[in-house]
Amino acid sequence: MSAVLTPQETLRYSRQLMLPEVGSAGQSRLKHSRVLLVGIGGLGSPLALYLAAAGVGQLGLVDCDAVELSNLQRQILHGTRDVGRSKLASARDRLADLNPQVRLETHETRLSAANALQLLAGYDVVVDGTDNFATRYLVNDACVLLGIPNVYGSIFQFEGQASVLATSDGPCYRCLFRSPPPPGLVPSCAEGGVLGVLPGLIGTIQATETLKLLLGTGESLVGRLLLVNALSMEFRTVKVRKDPACPACGTHEITTLRAEEFVCAAPAPASRIPEITPRQLADRLARREDLLLVDVRETHEWELCHLDGATLIPLGELPERAATLPRDRELVIYCKGGMRAAQAVAYLQGEGFTRIRNLSGGINRWSEEVDPTIPRY
Amino acid sequence: MPVTLQLPNVLSRLADGKRTLSAEGDTLSAVLRDICGRFPELGRRLRDAHGELYPFVSIYLNDEDIRFRGGFDAAVKDGDVVTVVPAVAGG
Numbered sequence: 090m091s092a093v094l095t096p097q098e099t100l101r102y103s104r105q106l107m108l109p110e111v112g113s114a115g116q117s118r119l120k121h122s123r124v125l126l127v128g129i130g131g132l133g134s135p136l137a138l139y140l141a142a143a144g145v146g147q148l149g150l151v152d153c154d155a156v157e158l159s160n161l162q163r164q165i166l167h168g169t170r171d172v173g174r175s176k177l178a179s180a181r182d183r184l185a186d187l188n189p190q191v192r193l194e195t196h197e198t199r200l201s202a203a204n205a206l207q208l209l210a211g212y213d214v215v216v217d218g219t220d221n222f223a224t225r226y227l228v229n230d231a232c233v234l235l236g237i238p239n240v241y242g243s244i245f246q247f248e249g250q251a252s253v254l255a256t257s258d259g260p261c262y263r264c265l266f267r268s269p270p271p272p273g274l275v276p277s278c279a280e281g282g283v284l285g286v287l288p289g290l291i292g293t294i295q296a297t298e299t300l301k302l303l304l305g306t307g308e309s310l311v312g313r314l315l316l317v318n319a320l321s322m323e324f325r326t327v328k329v330r331k332d333p334a335c336p337a338c339g340t341h342e343i344t345t346l347r348a349e350e351f352v353c354a355a356p357a358p359a360s361r362i363p364e365i366t367p368r369q370l371a372d373r374l375a376r377r378e379d380l381l382l383v384d385v386r387e388t389h390e391w392e393l394c395h396l397d398g399a400t401l402i403p404l405g406e407l408p409e410r411a412a413t414l415p416r417d418r419e420l421v422i423y424c425k426g427g428m429r430a431a432q433a434v435a436y437l438q439g440e441g442f443t444r445i446r447n448l449s450g451g452i453n454r455w456s457e458e459v460d461p462t463i464p465r466y
Numbered sequence: 467m468p469v470t471l472q473l474p475n476v477l478s479r480l481a482d483g484k485r486t487l488s489a490e491g492d493t494l495s496a497v498l499r500d501i502c503g504r505f506p507e508l509g510r511r512l513r514d515a516h517g518e519l520y521p522f523v524s525i526y527l528n529d530e531d532i533r534f535r536g537g538f539d540a541a542v543k544d545g546d547v548v549t550v551v552p553a554v555a556g557g
Contacts, residue, residue: 131557220555225555245554248475265524267521268522269553270522270552277556283556288557314551316549326529328530
């Protein structure tokens with residue numbers, strides 16, 4: 090490895106070159122490093138910015154989404170003018186401006202059991218900035234199989250977790266959580282919300298751990314899980330042990346990748362949940378059919394927007410309030426995007442309600458297809 | 467001094483909005499029985515129908531994963547802190 094930096098590089102990185110833990114040798118190591126960021130959203134934004142700024146030589150970026158207006162509250166890599174563009178195109182522009190010396194390798198695809206090993210191979214560190222359990226388990230299992238450290242971070246509402254997993258002698262994600270929760274039990278950030286700075290806090294911790302791994306300095310989070318609570322502003326660590334019974338890194342039962350049968354907060358199979366589209370509902374309401382609209386979102390969401398004539402019963406209160414719902418009228422249940430309503434429909438079916446439908450796509454789709462004066466969120 | 471149970475925000479809703487609960491007991495199992503008696507729905511999120519740990523919820527006694535401390539049979543003493551850490555996937 091050449092330790093030689095150009096005069097421009099010396100000036101650009103001078104503030105960290107002055108650190109004995111970095112120096113020109115460390116900077117040269119960063120320059121010759123390859124880091125893969127899986128997900129260029131909330132966590133991926135600060136990760137990509139700080140790792141590019143620090144001079145990591147090659148950054149791989151995996152994402153397949155487009156920038157949406159609702160991303161900008163936390164995904165600081167992207168700007169208002171990028172709405173509608175692919176996140177990778179937006180990221181490429183911003184990062185090339187920040188540090189044109191970084192080589193960017195963009196992979197516009199969804200990580201899958203079929204492509205994960207090929208995508209991850211050859212990188213020194215993989216950073217998990219994904220937003221669903223299925224991809225997190227794929228990233229973990231691929232990192233274990235390939236022997237690549239997985240810098241883990243995850244967020245929900247006001248709380249975050251970070252660790253360094255899948256190193257040669259440390260625990261992996263399955264040592265921490267053997268398998269994902271069943272669909273619907275854990276809401277996604279789109280359903281449950283997230284404080285905009287939280288991915289900033291956790292993403293910068295992941296970036297710090299990535300740089301420390303590449304530089305070979307400091308005490309990493311290997312064997313520790315960092316828990317961050319932004320509401321109480323508490324940071325603490327707990328121990329994560331390598332589990333000898335772990336099917337990925339312990340017994341090595343997992344020898345090939347397979348997709349976890351899980352989609353983040355997915356509703357129950359549609360075949361069992363009768364649905365109605367916003368257009369069908371609008372037509373039936375226009376014909377003054379006797380339908381009762383039930384909104385199962387939270388009160389603060391109801392205050393943002395709701396459908397005229399609806400009754401608010403937050404999902405958590407449904408068991409105790411189900412008895413107040415009429416059995417002689419057809420019920421149309423809705424939420425933001427259709428997931429919580431699907432759970433509500435399944436619950437009410439179990440309670441014997443038969444004339445009941447889920448508003449497909451929730452109030453957001455209603456806004457898109459029927460009434461644009463209803464704000465989407 | 468009793469044992470303290472720390473909950474993530476997402477589960478605090480099942481405990482009257484409290485993120486910290488005091489509980490009595492000399493084993494983790496007894497502590498959880500105390501908690502589950504007061505907050506049955508929370509109890510169902512901490513242990514499965516067979517009383518076992520969920521694979522997607524970790525419970526720590528001070529800073530140790532209880533799976534390496536005897537599970538729910540782990541002895542607890544006054545002042546211990548039990549922390550519930552569910553898997554979350556947001557990014």
